[in-house]
Each structure stands twice: as structure tokens, then as C-alpha cells.
Amino acid sequence: MFLLSVLVLFGKQGIMANDIFLKPAYLLIEDQEDYPLEDHLQFFEDQEGLDLSGIFEAYRQHKFQALGHPYLFNKGFSQSIWWFALALENATETENSVILSPASASLLEGTLYILNDEGKLMDTKRSGYGIRNEDRDMDTRLISYQITLAPKERVILLLKTDSRGRNTYIPFFLDNVDSYWIFEVNRAAFFGGLSTVLCFAVLFALLLFIYLRERIYLIFVAYALSCLLMILEEDGYAYHWLYGEEGLHALSQIGIPFFGLLTSAFFLKFNLHFQTLDNNRLRLYQIPWLISYLALFWAALMLVLISFRIDANLLLKVNLLAMYLSIFCVAFVLLINISQMHKRMGLYILSANLFLVIGLTFYLLNSLGYTSINPFYPNGLVIGALVNVLAFTVGIGYRNYKDRNDKEALLIQISENEKQSIKEKLQVQEAERQRIARDLHDDLGALLAMIRLKVENVEHKLSGLNGQVIEGLSESVMLLDKAAKDVRFIAHELASEELDQKQFKTLVEDLFQILKAQHQVKFSHQVAELPKLPTPIKGNLFRIIKELLNNILKHAEAQEAELELFYDEEDEEIKLIVSDNGKGFDWKKVKEEKKGMGISNLENRVAFLKGTYEISSGPQGTSILVCIPYDVKTYEKE
Structure with a gap:
């Protein structure tokens, strides 16, 4: 009975096992x-x-x-x-x-x-x-x-x-x-929006490259595009939207390793350029530069290989090497970021890269079968790439803004240095003028006066004697008198001891009184009352007037010349107009050729006063307009 029960029990278990096996x-x-x-x-x-x-x-x-x-x-x-x-x-x-x-x-x-x-x-x-x-x-x-x-x-x-x-x-x-298609529509909308954001980042960087012609922006374009293609490839959209319908099915053999390698290589190159790590100066960074070039070379070789029919074993090796090169590139990015944390932008760059480094690392490790961890939803690669590209889009915008400000600051500094150089040059010239003026007035002027007295004394003693001798002595006295006047005129031209004591209008009028001694050009002038001018402005403006008048005397071959000086309250400018009826000159030719001393001095002094000048010249004469900005209220406060 017991044996029968056992046989029945085992028989039922066998039937159950067979039933499970079949069903x-x-x-x-x-x-x-x-x-x-x-x-x-x-x-x-x-x-x-x-x-x-x-x-x-x-x-x-x-x-x-x-x-x-x-x-x-x-x-x-x-x-x-x-x-x-x-x-x-x-x-x-x-x-x-x-x-x-x-x-x-x-x-x-x-x-x-x-x-x-x-x-x-x-x-x-x-x-x-x-x-x-x-x-x-x-x-x-x-x-x-x-x-x-x-x-x-x-x-x-x-x-x-x-x-x-x-x-x-x-x-x-x-x-x-229904659930499938709802998910697909939502997924397509998400990836469409993501693609739009990344394309805008690409367009922004491309415009910066066109405008600035700096290679870093072109590298960012390549990086962002590679990142976008890898994201689309990973979710099937690259094949479905881009190359699948075009018959480029062979690209699917290397899709993830190829786009992952491009993304990682350009990611590394962009970080090296963004942090201006010159491999010629820093030997430490020669290895990542070499790895980035090796990765790009292997990506190009992958494209060549898939144009031939290769077996699965060779394809496996090609893809595996691409994956390991990608991991090397990402690892070097992290090491570089850590090494540059002491810099101002170091922490920001590390933070911007961290999401992508984590997401891309896990994605590559998942693809190799080492892990199955997804650190971010919906995908570590998608979130990491999106955060990284947006962060670096802000970063290159800030970099461009900072570079522009630095350039502007440098230009301002150069301009200030040039102004200081001009100021020092003018001060040296002024000191030299004063020295020469003193020498002319005190030494040569006094000597000519003594010689004139001696000649007059001889003339007086010899009066009534030989008429030709007396006539010669009289001519000598006249020549000495003219030489003394010329020395006085030149000394007055060079010296300006009266700048602080006299009003500017008086200085100009005194100058024209001296000019009457010469008989080459008939000068006329209209000088209005000017605001009280500081000595540097007064001195340089006075030198500009002298320079222009001397040019007329030396080069214009004019019969008449006119000067007009006034303060334009509406434009808040001191305006000087000097014109003559001389032979004129070719202003374009003078600008193209090396400028003469007169034009250079004029430009230096006008630049020192932050002014502008315009020259109009032709066969009928020359007219020069000089405008010097002068805010009365500002100088009154000072």
C-alpha cells in the first residue's frame, strides 16, 4: 500500500513537471x-x-x-x-x-x-x-x-x-x-526641443567664429554638433531623422563608438583651448593634446573602414578601441579641470564638465558592459551633454565679453600711455624752447645790442668823413637792428613766460603785433573772449596757433591770411579757423607719405587736447579747422 502511494505520488510529480515543461x-x-x-x-x-x-x-x-x-x-x-x-x-x-x-x-x-x-x-x-x-x-x-x-x-x-x-x-x-505612440510623440518633442537648444548653441558659437576668427569657437561648434549627434544616435533619432533614409546604413555599424569618440575628442580639445593650455609651453599637457589628435585620427579611420566590408571580429576591435580612447579623453578632461581649479574660472569649468564627465563615463562603461547604472534621468548622456553645452555657451559668451573688455582696457591703457608720452614730449620741447629763447635773448640779443652800439659810436666819430664809409656803417646799423628784431621775434616765438599772467586773447593779439614786423603776408584776426583756460590747454592751443601761422609764412606763399578763434557754447568746444590764399598742398599725398614736423606737432598737440582737426586745401588756398572740447562747468569745479 505504501509502495503504491509512493508510486502514485511520484507519478503525479512527473505529470506536473511535464505539464510545466510544456506550458x-x-x-x-x-x-x-x-x-x-x-x-x-x-x-x-x-x-x-x-x-x-x-x-x-x-x-x-x-x-x-x-x-x-x-x-x-x-x-x-x-x-x-x-x-x-x-x-x-x-x-x-x-x-x-x-x-x-x-x-x-x-x-x-x-x-x-x-x-x-x-x-x-x-x-x-x-x-x-x-x-x-x-x-x-x-x-x-x-x-x-x-x-x-x-x-x-x-x-x-x-x-x-x-x-x-x-x-x-x-x-x-x-x-x-496607444501608450507606445504617446511615449514616442513625447520623446520626439523632448529630443526636438533638445536639438533646437543645441543647434542654437552651435549657431551662437559659429557667429562668434565668423566675427572673431578664433579657432576655439569652431572647436566648440564641432563639439556641440558631435554631442548632438551622439545623443540622437543613442536614442535612434540619428538613423531615423538623418542618415537612415539616405542609405548610409553602414554608419550604424560604428554609430555609438564613432560619435562618442568625436564628442570626447572635441570635448578634450575645447577644454584645452578654453583654459589656454599651450602644449608648446606646458609639457604636462602634451599628452592630452596627443590623445585628442589620436582620437580624431581614429574616428576618421573608422569612416574609411566601414566603406569596406569588414568582419565582425575586426569591427569589434575597431569599436572597442574607439570606446577606450573616449574614456581616456574624458579622464584627461577631469584631470585637467582638477589641475586648473586654482584659476578664476577653474571651479566653474569643473562644475560645467562634471555632469557630462559623470554621464558620459557611465554611458561608456554601460556600453562596454561593466555597469548598468544610469545616474541621471532620462539619460546620463543627454542630461550631461545638455548641462555642459549650455554652461559652456554661457562660458564662451563670458569669455568673449571678458576678452573684449580686456582689449578695450588695453586700448585705453595704450591711449593713456601715448597721451603721457606726448605730454612728456611736449614738456621736453617746451623746456628746450625756453632754454633756446633765454640764450637768444640774453646772449645773442645782448651781443647784437652791444655791437649795434659800437657801430653807432664809430659812425658818430666818423661823421663828416668818407661818405661811402658812413653809408656802409648806416646800413650795418640797420641790419643789426633788423637782426635784433628777428632774434626778439624768434625768442618770443619760443618762449611763453606770459601764459600764466595774460588772458589768451591778449597773447594772441600780442603775437599778431609782432607779425606786423614782417611784410610777406597780411594777417587779420578775430579773437573772441574765451573762458579761463588752464595753463596746459592755453600753452598747447597757443603753440597750435603759432605752428599754423609759421606754416603759412614758410610754405603757403600767400598774400593774405586770417585767423578766427571763439568758444562754441552749444558744442562746448573752442574752435580755431586759420585760412590763407596761398598755393595749397595735396593733403592726401601728405597723409600717405611721411608727415612733416609741422603736421606731426599739430597732430600731437590736438590729440593731447582730445580734439579734432580738418584740413581743406587746394589751388585757391588752405583752410584748417581745429576743435578742442572744453566743458566750462567741469573746469570750474576743478
Whole structure:
């Protein structure tokens, strides 16, 4: 009896085991937005190249393993064919549709086989980045399959995935049709907005490059574009929006490693340029410069290689090297930022880079299969890139603003130095004039006066003698008298001891009284009352007038000349107009050639007074207008 009971018990267990073997755990499809896959999705590594019947038999023999994650399958870069199994049962009394999405950015080809309980093939659906959009089961940015179940129908899904030479980071989603399309619309809107923001950053940097012609802005354009393309590639939009329809399917073989390498290389180059780390001066930074160039060279080589048909083994090596170079670039960015924290912008740059360094590092490590951590929602790469590009857009704007201010400050400093140089030069000239004037007046003037007295004394003693001798002595006295007057005129021209004592109008009128002694040019003048002028302004304005009058005497060959001086209250300017009817000169030619001493002195003194001048000259004569800004209220306060 006991033996019979044992046999019955073991018989029931055998029946139960056989029943479980034949009837897998079906995921009930009801009216839900999405479905959990952790307890239902299974995977199998096909190392023998089994056909569909062999795979179904492996599934029946429970050789498939549980996913072990709510939705993610991640084996890094692999050379294997991976199969996934999912049993579905429509729990409703009506037809029901769901969409299965193995949302991988590296899945070259995925074939979905739909079988019944007995393993009979009912339908086959194809998708993947090696399949043209029009040949896919669903023409969407994701690799997706729509499964329609009749009321109470059961099916077994066997999905064959080929990502050999690429990474097998595959998130799985199972949604109803409405939920799927709502998510896709929202996702497209999000990535469309993100793309718009990044494109504006690119446009901003491109305009700065066109305007300033500095290479750093062009590097930022390349970095931001690479970042955008990597983000779009990672979520399937690069293929769907850009190159998939154009037949560039071969690019999908290297999509993530290629765009990741470009992003990392330009990220490193931009940081080196932004912090002005010259590899010629700082040997410490020669290695990151070399790594950045090596990364760009490898990216270019990747494009060449995919133009040929290469096997999965070579493709794996090419992609893996690209991923490791990307990690090196990101690591060097972090090291450089830490080394430059002592600088003013160091902390800001480190903060701007930190999100992308973290997001990009985890993304690369996830792609290699080392981790499956996503530090930011919805994606570490997306958030890190967005924060980084926006932060550096502000950074290059600030850098441009700071550079412009620094240049303006430098120009102001140069201008101040030039003014100081002119001031010192004029002071030296003035001191030299005073010295020469004293020498002329005290020495040569006194000597001529003594000689004149001696000659007059001889003339007096010899009066009544030889008429020719007396006539010669009289002429000598006249010449000595003229020489004394000329010396006095020159000394007065050079010296200006009366600047502090006399009003400016009086000084000018005294000058014209002296000019009457010469008979070359007939001078006329109109001098209005001017505000009280400080000595530097008075002295330089007086020298300008003398310079212009001397030029007329020396070069103009004029018969008449006129000077007009007045204060324009409306423009708050002292205006000087000097004109003559002389032969004139070619002003353009004088500007192109080396300026004479007179023009240089005029320009220096006008520049010192922060004024302007205009010259109009021709065969009918020359007219010069000098305008000196003078705010009476400002000087009265001083």
C-alpha cells in the first residue's frame, strides 16, 4: 500500500513537471499601458549557430535564462548571437495588440519569430539598423514589433538579435499601441526641443567664429554638433531623422563608438583651448593634446573602414578601441579641470564638465558592459551633454565679453600711455624752447645790442668823413637792428613766460603785433573772449596757433591770411579757423607719405587736447579747422 502511494505520488510529480515543461509562464496581455518583463523575458547565447527549431527545443528544455533585470539586457561588446523568448497570452475576449521594443542603438538586425504552443511558425518580423526603414516591421526610431493577438490566443516570441562587433546594451519594453505612440510623440518633442537648444548653441558659437576668427569657437561648434549627434544616435533619432533614409546604413555599424569618440575628442580639445593650455609651453599637457589628435585620427579611420566590408571580429576591435580612447579623453578632461581649479574660472569649468564627465563615463562603461547604472534621468548622456553645452555657451559668451573688455582696457591703457608720452614730449620741447629763447635773448640779443652800439659810436666819430664809409656803417646799423628784431621775434616765438599772467586773447593779439614786423603776408584776426583756460590747454592751443601761422609764412606763399578763434557754447568746444590764399598742398599725398614736423606737432598737440582737426586745401588756398572740447562747468569745479 505504501509502495503504491509512493508510486502514485511520484507519478503525479512527473505529470506536473511535464505539464510545466510544456506550458511556460505566459505574460497575460490585458488592458495595461505597459507590462513588466523581468519574470517573463528570457535569453540564450547561441554559440553553435542553431536554427529556429533548435532554438525552440532549447527553450522547451529550459536552457534560456531569466533576464534578471526589470527591463535591461547588457553584455557589453559581444561576438555572439543572442536569442530572447517571451510567452504571451491574450487575457481578453477581444483582439489585442502590443508593441515589443528591444530599444538598442547597436542592434544591426533583429528577427522576431511568432510561434504557437507546439512551435509552429505563425509569422516573422524583421527590424534593425541594418534593415532599411521601408523593410522594417515598424518604421520608427526604435526597433519595434507590433504583435496582434486574437481573443485568448497564446504565442511564443523568439527574437534573434545580431549585434556582433557592437555592444549588446538592450532595454526591452512591452507597451500597448496607444501608450507606445504617446511615449514616442513625447520623446520626439523632448529630443526636438533638445536639438533646437543645441543647434542654437552651435549657431551662437559659429557667429562668434565668423566675427572673431578664433579657432576655439569652431572647436566648440564641432563639439556641440558631435554631442548632438551622439545623443540622437543613442536614442535612434540619428538613423531615423538623418542618415537612415539616405542609405548610409553602414554608419550604424560604428554609430555609438564613432560619435562618442568625436564628442570626447572635441570635448578634450575645447577644454584645452578654453583654459589656454599651450602644449608648446606646458609639457604636462602634451599628452592630452596627443590623445585628442589620436582620437580624431581614429574616428576618421573608422569612416574609411566601414566603406569596406569588414568582419565582425575586426569591427569589434575597431569599436572597442574607439570606446577606450573616449574614456581616456574624458579622464584627461577631469584631470585637467582638477589641475586648473586654482584659476578664476577653474571651479566653474569643473562644475560645467562634471555632469557630462559623470554621464558620459557611465554611458561608456554601460556600453562596454561593466555597469548598468544610469545616474541621471532620462539619460546620463543627454542630461550631461545638455548641462555642459549650455554652461559652456554661457562660458564662451563670458569669455568673449571678458576678452573684449580686456582689449578695450588695453586700448585705453595704450591711449593713456601715448597721451603721457606726448605730454612728456611736449614738456621736453617746451623746456628746450625756453632754454633756446633765454640764450637768444640774453646772449645773442645782448651781443647784437652791444655791437649795434659800437657801430653807432664809430659812425658818430666818423661823421663828416668818407661818405661811402658812413653809408656802409648806416646800413650795418640797420641790419643789426633788423637782426635784433628777428632774434626778439624768434625768442618770443619760443618762449611763453606770459601764459600764466595774460588772458589768451591778449597773447594772441600780442603775437599778431609782432607779425606786423614782417611784410610777406597780411594777417587779420578775430579773437573772441574765451573762458579761463588752464595753463596746459592755453600753452598747447597757443603753440597750435603759432605752428599754423609759421606754416603759412614758410610754405603757403600767400598774400593774405586770417585767423578766427571763439568758444562754441552749444558744442562746448573752442574752435580755431586759420585760412590763407596761398598755393595749397595735396593733403592726401601728405597723409600717405611721411608727415612733416609741422603736421606731426599739430597732430600731437590736438590729440593731447582730445580734439579734432580738418584740413581743406587746394589751388585757391588752405583752410584748417581745429576743435578742442572744453566743458566750462567741469573746469570750474576743478
